[in-house]
Amino acid sequence: MKNTIAIVDDHILIAQALKGIISKFENFEVIFECENGKELIHKIKALKTVPNIVMLDISMPEMNGFETALWLKESYPEIKIMVLSMQNDEQSVIKMIRNGAKSYLLKNTHPRDLEMALNKLVQDGFFYPDWASKIIYSNMNGTTSSSISKLTEREKEFLKYTITEMSYKEIAELMCCSPRTVESYRDNLFEKLELKTRVGLAVYALKNGFS
Template identity: 35%
Template sequence: MIQIALVDDEALFRKGMKLLLEDYEGITVMLEAQDGEHLLQQLRQASTLPDVLLLDMKMPNLNGVDTAKVLQEAFPTLKIIVLSTYFSKAFIVNMIELGAGAYLPKNANPDEVVATIREVYSNGFSYNQAVLEVIRDNMLQKSKPKMPLSFGVDITSREKEILQLICEEYTTSEIAEKLFISPRTVDGHRNNLLEKLSCKNVAGLVVYAIQYQLVKINPETFWFKKR
């Protein structure tokens, strides 16, 4: 069962989303909040954290951007999906750099929302075509890659293989099968990458890998294609 948290200042939207999501098998809404402050209060008191957070951008008291900044430090394992009417390039790039695993418009098809939830729950991220175009444009605007904060860190050939496959949206079990290693070994390499590159979660790892060209990607193709 995927445990969902909903954060939006519109009560009607929250109630509608709750009814919609729980109509799908394997999904339940365990927490609702009206803004970032309300969310953080509940998370700090919760005995169990939600798996995926659906986060609005414009909210009183603590907006989506500031909430994501706090979550990145206090609850780095919480997977974030932005669900907002604000779909500008600046917002998307900012939230992805803060570790958002997906960014969807509020008028997205319910099936797409649920599919994204499941993808983010399994893989840590799910970027649709519109978001991929923003990532591509952001990459093309960079005349040269910035010097990574972790410059000089030694990444093994196996870690590079696993990083590539993570960015190609393979799951832990799929990576294990492809490389003939155990899922626990894959988890160990992924955790080493997170630590070495100072990333909080898989979404941050993917963004870092693309930004500093640690994986093979052609921006003109938007994204990797599984074979």
């Protein structure tokens, strides 16, 4: 079964071109396109169809990408958000990630790289190209590999699971402990590594070989 995609972009020609490109991908299909966040909300509710992935532009009328991502994060956290935008500034990247985006690509991305990114998004739960990763790293408050020495073995074990799509409850079951204990690992890592989100923990884990 193919992974379903909704394209949200107010440029109709771009949306149609994207649909045509994705139609050639083996594992993906576009189920509908929308011109802004409000239309996306309407279609999800009217069609009672929740896509696996929302491919989201930022600059749109009525309800922009920032607002749409936040709504998706709060209403349908299981949907994977992939930003596809011309905006590559640090503020936009960080804000979209904080609002729930799991991938961030530019509109000049080659089709083969888009397909690879979509596959990585499905497999790993997120994907950021090198240029976006550098922005994320620079916002990790100086966190470096030397901080590994501060971590306990259980915290290191927990870090490996932050890269997966497992919920904290599922991680707790795998680690044979309570969800509250897992939350304490998370909070300790936030403090020790000066991070604030699971995405930050996952990026740190990948950067330091915990995958």
